[in-house]
Amino acid sequence: MLIKLRVHPGSKKNAVERMAPDHFEVWVKAPAKNGLANRAVLELMGAELSVPAKRIRLIKGGSSPSKIIEVPI
Numbered sequence: 215m216l217i218k219l220r221v222h223p224g225s226k227k228n229a230v231e232r233m234a235p236d237h238f239e240v241w242v243k244a245p246a247k248n249g250l251a252n253r254a255v256l257e258l259m260g261a262e263l264s265v266p267a268k269r270i271r272l273i274k275g276g277s278s279p280s281k282i283i284e285v286p287i
Contacts, residue, residue, distance in 0.1 A: 219281040223251035
């Protein structure tokens, strides 16, 4: 399943808000440097969707706030 994300790195809190069944808004404390924010996003989404973070794959948007991830069903 593909999921669209809008990520806000460097936020004051870690939070996930579902906007639609396949679209989430994600706030992470980690800065957007050296992939830290991307790793934090995968961890948060794993917890939100009850899937191990290592099974979630970043498909598009490695250096963009708009991302697409693939989550196994």
